[in-house]
Amino acid sequence: MLKAHFKKHTLQFKKPSGTSRGVLMDKDSWFIIVYDLENPTKKGIGECSIIRKLSVDDRPDFESKLQEVLNDINDTTYWLEEGLKAFPSIRFGLETALLDLNATAPQILFPSAFTSGEKSIPINGLIWMGDVEHMYRQMKEKVSAGFDCIKLKIGAINFEDELMLLKKIRNEFSDHELELRVDANGAFTPGEALEKLKRLSEYQLHSIEQPIKQGQWREMADLCEISPIPIALDEELIGLTEKHEIENMLETIRPQFIILKPGLIGGLKQSEVLIKEAELRQVGWWITSALESNIGLNAIAQWTYNLKTDMYQGLGTGQLFENNVPSPLYIENAALHYGNQNAWNLNALLNE
Numbered sequence: 001m002l003k004a005h006f007k008k009h010t011l012q013f014k015k016p017s018g019t020s021r022g023v024l025m026d027k028d029s030w031f032i033i034v035y036d037l038e039n040p041t042k043k044g045i046g047e048c049s050i051i052r053k054l055s056v057d058d059r060p061d062f063e064s065k066l067q068e069v070l071n072d073i074n075d076t077t078y079w080l081e082e083g084l085k086a087f088p089s090i091r092f093g094l095e096t097a098l099l100d101l102n103a104t105a106p107q108i109l110f111p112s113a114f115t116s117g118e119k120s121i122p123i124n125g126l127i128w129m130g131d132v133e134h135m136y137r138q139m140k141e142k143v144s145a146g147f148d149c150i151k152l153k154i155g156a157i158n159f160e161d162e163l164m165l166l167k168k169i170r171n172e173f174s175d176h177e178l179e180l181r182v183d184a185n186g187a188f189t190p191g192e193a194l195e196k197l198k199r200l201s202e203y204q205l206h207s208i209e210q211p212i213k214q215g216q217w218r219e220m221a222d223l224c225e226i227s228p229i230p231i232a233l234d235e236e237l238i239g240l241t242e243k244h245e246i247e248n249m250l251e252t253i254r255p256q257f258i259i260l261k262p263g264l265i266g267g268l269k270q271s272e273v274l275i276k277e278a279e280l281r282q283v284g285w286w287i288t289s290a291l292e293s294n295i296g297l298n299a300i301a302q303w304t305y306n307l308k309t310d311m312y313q314g315l316g317t318g319q320l321f322e323n324n325v326p327s328p329l330y331i332e333n334a335a336l337h338y339g340n341q342n343a344w345n346l347n348a349l350l351n352e
Contacts, residue, residue, distance in 0.1 A: 004034040004070040004097075006048075007349055008063075011293055011321040017128045027051070027291050030066060031349050032090075032097040034073060044101025045349055047296035048093035049263045056239050056264075057087040066090055080267075085241040088266035095267040096299040107298055107327070107344055114305035120335035121305055123316045124149040124181060129156045132165045139169060147334040149179040149206075149312040155187025159196065166203040175204035179312065186213035186235060193223055201228035207257055210234045221253045230256035234288075237265050237274060246277050258283055259314070261290040268303050275307070288314025294327035295349075301329065301336055325349065 008030050017024045030048040035041075048066065050058050057065075065087055069079050076098060084091035099109040113119040125142030127135050127150060135152065142150055150169075154162045169180065180203065188196055188211045197211060207230040212219060214235040224231045233255045240246050250258075258278050260271045271287075278285050287304045289297045297318045304313055315336045318329050326345035328338050 001037045002034055002073045002076075003037055003040075004032060004073040006066055006070060007031045007033065009293070009323075009349075011291075012323050013320055014322050015128075017320065024291075029293050029296070030063070030093065031295060032066075032070065032093045033349065034070075034094075034097045034101050036101070042101070043350060044097040044099070044103070045107070045295055045346060046093040046095065046097030046100060046299070047263075047292055048089040049290060049292040049296050050089055051264070051290055054235070054238070054264070055089055057089050062087070062090075069094065080269075085266065088238075088270070089263050091270070092263045092267040092296070095269065096296070099299070106346065107295070108302075109299055110302040110306050112302065112305050115302060115338050117337065117339050119305070120332075120337045121301060121315060122149075122310075122312050122335050123147075123331070124151045124179075124312045124314055125334065126314070126316055127152040129153045131157065132161050132168075135165055136168060143173070143178065145334065148177065149181065149334075151181040151183060151314065153185065154182050155184045163199060163203075166200070166205075170203045175206075179206045180204070181206045181209070181232075183209035183234070184211045186210050188212050190216060190219040190223075193219075194226065197223070197227050197229050205229050207232045209259060210236065214238065217249065217252045220255075224253055224255050232257035232259050234259045234261070237261075240274075241266065241270075243273060243277070246274055250277055250281050250283060254281070255283055258285045260285060260287050262287075262300055262303075263290045263292060263296055268299070284311070285309075286311040286313055289317045291317055291320070293321065294318050294325045294329055298327060298329060298338075301338070 011027045011029060013025055028050060032046045033043055035043040052058050069090060080095060100107055103109055108115050125147035127138045139150055182205055190212050193211045209232045240249060260274055262268050262271045275285055289300050301315050316331055326342060328342050330337050330339055
């Protein structure tokens with residue numbers, strides 16, 4: 001007989017973080033805490049993480065839906081399979097809380113060479129938006145820290161300035177020395193996108209994420225067919241809940257890559273459906289976190305390691321927050337590690 005409740009926590013960014021949707025100062029997460037009445041000391045924790053104006057469950061009835069689910073926590077099959085298709089972050093939080101409840105040790109959801117500290121996950125270094133000099137300084141710091149794959153967010157400042165930044169980087173580092181990924185977050189219009197992609201291609205980019213806004217499948221398909229830069233779909237995956245929708249999207253757009261954020265698209269199992277359908281069509285993929293705390297990031301990282309991919313992953317967001325949940329996760333040599341330098345401290349979440 002399961003019981004559950006939730007605890008809201010507002011994560012504070014160490015520094016204002018610029019995106020094409022504005023500057024982020026803080027971000028809300030809700031933690032599901034679930035336990036069995038026969039063994040109430042053993043608890044599972046999962047995170048429901050929302051990005052405002054992006055997550056489909058960024059809606060006024062979010063908390064009431066979360067409470068409804070937890071009041072009916074013993075019907076987990078219904079909630080995980082059907083009841084939470086419109087609330088992907090709650091589905092992810094419930095899925096991972098139940099995995100944690102059944103784990104042999106707290107927050108060891110997928111035991112592996114990663115959780116034992118023997119192996120790590122290569123990650124990209126993330127460059128937040130700002131003026132050219134600020135972004136260039138961030139890049140130099142990442143390279144000095146050992147990163148050889150950098151992801152830059154573009155689309156919020158003057159495009160000529162962004163090209164100048166890319167030129168400056170390429171003058172110092174060839175594409176053999178530094179892999180460059182850019183993320184436009186849908187900033188280009190369909191009419192201007194191809195010309196901008198042509199100009200960006202002068203700088204030997206690995207890929208560009210979501211050059212135009214989601215939902216424009218025909219326009220995106222045209223771009224994917226002729227773009228000089230491989231296109232990765234990100235926001236395009238949000239809101240696809242049925243297998244036939246996923247198949248239709250991939251068949252229509254035929255992207256070069258997809259990028260999976262489990263908290264935005266409905267959890268780990270739903271992400272595996274997308275991976276399977278992508279691989280059937282020779283579409284590449286990688287995983288990124290969506291500004292979760294270390295609870296959500298840990299679940300995603302452990303699951304990702306077991307997928308046995310050699311792509312750089314986007315899992316470097318755990319160091320962004322002042323008030324993150326203390327955990328064994330750390331970044332060293334451009335990789336995410338799970339070590340014994342620090343232990344989980346879950347007291348703030350478990351003490352009601």
